[in-house]
Amino acid sequence: MRRFLLIAPPYAWLLLLFLTPFAIVVKISLSDIALAIPPYVPKFSWDEGIWAYLNQLDFENFIFLTQDNLYWKAYLSSFKIAAISTALTLLVGYPIAYGMTRVPSEWRPTLMMLVILPFWTSFLIRVYAWMGILSNEGYLNQLLLWTGIIDTPLTILNTNTAVYIGIVYTYLPFMILPIYSALERLDDSLIEAAEDLGCSRLTAFWLVTIPLSKTGIIAGCFLVFIPALGEFVIPSLLGGSNSLMIGKVLWEEFFSNRDWPVASAVAVILLLLLVIPIVLFQRNQQNQQEADQ
Amino acid sequence: MNKTSWFNVVSLTLGFAFLYIPMIILIIFSFNESKLVTVWAGFSTKWYGELMQNEAFLNAAWVTIRVAVFSSTLATVLGTMAAYVMVRGGRFRGRTLFSGMIYAPLVMPEVITGLSLLLLFIGIGLDRGVLTIVLAHTTFSMCYVSVVVSSRLVTFDRSLEEAALDLGCSPAQAFRLVTLPIIAPAVISGWLLAFTLSLDDLVIASFTTGPSATTLPIKIFSAVRLGVSPEINALSTIMIAIVTFGVITTSLVTKHQMVRQKREEQEAVRS
Numbered sequence: 224m225r226r227f228l229l230i231a232p233p234y235a236w237l238l239l240l241f242l243t244p245f246a247i248v249v250k251i252s253l254s255d256i257a258l259a260i261p262p263y264v265p266k267f268s269w270d271e272g273i274w275a276y277l278n279q280l281d282f283e284n285f286i287f288l289t290q291d292n293l294y295w296k297a298y299l300s301s302f303k304i305a306a307i308s309t310a311l312t313l314l315v316g317y318p319i320a321y322g323m324t325r326v327p328s329e330w331r332p333t334l335m336m337l338v339i340l341p342f343w344t345s346f347l348i349r350v351y352a353w354m355g356i357l358s359n360e361g362y363l364n365q366l367l368l369w370t371g372i373i374d375t376p377l378t379i380l381n382t383n384t385a386v387y388i389g390i391v392y393t394y395l396p397f398m399i400l401p402i403y404s405a406l407e408r409l410d411d412s413l414i415e416a417a418e419d420l421g422c423s424r425l426t427a428f429w430l431v432t433i434p435l436s437k438t439g440i441i442a443g444c445f446l447v448f449i450p451a452l453g454e455f456v457i458p459s460l461l462g463g464s465n466s467l468m469i470g471k472v473l474w475e476e477f478f479s480n481r482d483w484p485v486a487s488a489v490a491v492i493l494l495l496l497l498v499i500p501i502v503l504f505q506r507n508q509q510n511q512q513e514a515d516q
Numbered sequence: 517m518n519k520t521s522w523f524n525v526v527s528l529t530l531g532f533a534f535l536y537i538p539m540i541i542l543i544i545f546s547f548n549e550s551k552l553v554t555v556w557a558g559f560s561t562k563w564y565g566e567l568m569q570n571e572a573f574l575n576a577a578w579v580t581i582r583v584a585v586f587s588s589t590l591a592t593v594l595g596t597m598a599a600y601v602m603v604r605g606g607r608f609r610g611r612t613l614f615s616g617m618i619y620a621p622l623v624m625p626e627v628i629t630g631l632s633l634l635l636l637f638i639g640i641g642l643d644r645g646v647l648t649i650v651l652a653h654t655t656f657s658m659c660y661v662s663v664v665v666s667s668r669l670v671t672f673d674r675s676l677e678e679a680a681l682d683l684g685c686s687p688a689q690a691f692r693l694v695t696l697p698i699i700a701p702a703v704i705s706g707w708l709l710a711f712t713l714s715l716d717d718l719v720i721a722s723f724t725t726g727p728s729a730t731t732l733p734i735k736i737f738s739a740v741r742l743g744v745s746p747e748i749n750a751l752s753t754i755m756i757a758i759v760t761f762g763v764i765t766t767s768l769v770t771k772h773q774m775v776r777q778k779r780e781e782q783e784a785v786r787s
Contacts, residue, residue, distance in 0.1 A: 225687065226601075226605065226608070229600065229601055229605070230597075230601050230605065230608060230614075232594060232597060233594045233595070233597050233598035233601065233614075233662075234610070234614055236594055236654075236655070236658070237614070237618070237655070238617070240633065240651060240652075240654075240655040241617050241620070241621060241655055244633050244635060244636040245632055247632065247635045247636055248628075248632045248635060315531065315534070316531075318523075318524075318531065319527060319528060319531035321524065321527070322523075322524035322525070322527045322528040322531070323528070325521070325524045326524070326528070334532075336763065336764075336767055337532060337535070337536075339763070340759070340760065340763055341535055343712055343759045343762070343763050344539070344756055344759050345715070345733070345752070345759075346716050346718075347718055347733050347736055347737060347740075348539075348542070348736075348752040348755060348756065349539070351542075351736070351740050351744075351748065351752065352538035352539055352541065352542045352752070353538055354740070354743070354744050355541065355542070355545065355553055355554065355744045356538060356541065358744070361554060362541055362554065365554065392534070392538070395534075395535065449623050450623070450625065453625025453626070453627055453628065454625075455626065455627055455719055456718060456719070456737075459741075460737075460740060460741070470625060470626075470627045473627045473628075473631065474627060474719075477631060483635070486631060487631070487635070490627070490628045490631055490632070493625060493627075493628060494628060497625070501623050504623070505619075
């Protein structure tokens with residue numbers, strides 16, 4: 224009885240406010256848009272029964288998504304932007320994580336705090352900070368013009384480049400921390416052994432350090448890729464009208480076009496696309512836990 | 517052996533410069549006299565003054581703080597219960613679904629969480645405002661709290677609880693006198709995490725709010741869409757200062773506590 228009292232509140236809360244909403248999204252994604260409040264026609268009524276409802280389902284919102292090029296392009300370009308920025312974050316994050324394990328150990332907590340601090344700072348503010356840097360008359364262009372590297376200002380804000388920079392910047396801590404914790408557990412004598420056995424430092428790094436930090440790399444990549452795929456704030460502040468990302472499309476479909484059934488269908492497909500990386504991520508975490516034990 | 521090679525020094529310097537220069541620029545230009553944010557025109561604190569007189573921002577800040585306090589407190593209670601059930605609850609029917617629902621919100625895109633909660637609130641006819649944002653924030657932040665607390669529960673020695681039960685404590689007393697003091701640091705950091713997540717959230721709040729409640733991120737977002745402004749720089753500087761102060765204080769406090777705990781343990785061993 225006591226146990227039931229402990230389980231019931233969080234369980235009921237999540238059932239009501241996490242699972243039920245998804246059922247509603249799926250249901251509305253199968254409805255028709257209408258000029259009403261709320262702006263859709265439910266195709267289900269209890270009088271006709273569940274079979275009548277299932278019989279007349281037409282998935283027309285999903286068919287619409289496959290026919291309109293915009294959605295295809297948005298899914299593909301979200302995927303591309305998320306993948307490229309994950310790779311860039313890895314390239315930037317790995318040397319930092321590696322460097323952190325190579326400083327005297329009394330420095331490490333401070334460096335660790337410096338990595339975590341931006342994570343506690345508002346996401347919106349960190350993205351906003353780049354607007355002033357990347358704009359045509361921004362600080363980066365001022366610096367480049369002043370040093371004479373370029374003659375005319377570069378257009379970076381409102382392009383995909385700005386979106387990449389934004390994602391790398393805001394998600395960098397998520398990449399650094401798992402790689403750092405994997406590298407910190409790495410036994411230095413393994414690298415010394417490899418060097419003694421005739422490996423150059425670079426080969427030893429490539430053949431020993433990288434494979435042994437693999438779980439950290441994989442965890443970091445998923446922690447960047449999964450949220451980047453559905454990102455809304457970065458493409459809408461730093462990207463231009465042609466940097467298509469699905470999170471932005473969903474937002475506009477809902478708030479500007481007020482097409483709830485299509486917005487719900489977009490959400491359902493995004494969720495289905497995310498299932499694969501999420502399952503792979505969880506498998507990686509489980510493998511790591513088993514390896515630890 | 518000198519392990520800090522020039523390569524590591526360079527990558528660390530560049531890496532931390534990349535992380536911090538944007539925010540430092542933001543802070544410097546919040547003290548700029550000129551309305552043109554990209555041109556320096558002398559030191560001034562006038563944007564802070566204007567911010568303090570901006571009713572809309574102050575109201576939004578008040579709404580945001582209220583939402584964050586309520587939702588993080590509720591999330592801490594529910595999340596701690598969930599963590600306790602997950603780690604100590606043993607097997608019960610629907611456990612797989614439960615743990616799935618705990619982990620799923622952590623990786624869910626905010627647009628989907630926001631959209632689905634809004635459709636629920638409309639479906640049950642709940643007026644949108646402070647209450648609906650609190651409900652939405654509690655839902656996703658309780659999962660973060662539960663992850664933080666359960667990682668602490670996993671590592672601590674169960675025999676301490678059992679000893680308390682053997683010595684005549686009721687389960688509730690054992691939880692209050694033994695378990696809670698031990699997991700307290702995790703519960704507090706869970707609360708802080710939930711609080712910051714709620715303060716920062718733009719997307720879910722935008723979906724679940726109504727005309728009566730505008731939170732600070734919503735206000736900032738609509739202002740920022742029009743471009744960079746010195747007032748927003750000032751506001752960002754204040755927020756960065758608060759966060760920096762909070763993070764440094766908590767890390768010093770936990771360090772102090774750890775040192776004290778270690779000393780007490782050593783004394784207990786000696787006596």
